[in-house]
Amino acid sequence: MFILEGSGYSIIEGEKVEWQAGDALYIPPWSWHQHFNTDPDKVVRYLCGTNAPLLQSVGDIDCREEAG
Template sequence: MDTVKFHSADFDKTPPTVQVQIPKRLIHQGVESGTIQNAYSQARKHPVFFIDLPSIAISMTIGGLTPNGRSNRHRHTYETILFVLEGQGYSMIEDQKVEWKAGDAVYIPVWAWHHHVNLDPDKPAKYLACENAPMLQNMGNLALREEAN
């Protein structure tokens, strides 16, 4: 099935209404009881669970930081909003230290170097990450990620 590609000169073809298309799956039950993304998690030094839903614009993951844990320093071309579910720590975003605790939301700008640190020596930290990576991938593989050495 070929996807129709519209161009600038096709602006007059913008429809006045949208037909609702309900996907087969609207729920991902038991996200954290499923399989952890081992290779992805190991490479980033913290556990990550992918939320598997058919969104073509946003993605969500549940990430964790082990007690006193730290993620890799990295950057990406997609925006991220983290909502802290459990724990306390900080994120280094470029040269700014942003302290967070459960209930806080943190914004990670496009292409900003960053990493996350759990300050609790006894308990893990957990967050929900919402990103626009699928939208960028669907626009032409524009979602890029770089890990620091």
């Protein structure tokens, strides 16, 4: 995950990782994670890649994102 704009933090397997524009995060496969924007007046934009085709070929994959 590469942060293009904004700042916030992620919880990855229970560990808090703070980030800002220009940072890159590695989220291990199958790990529980959440992302949070720390400034409600600014937008966070990020790029995220996945190997979803491989994961789908070996079993179920479930990606959810809440609106807002």
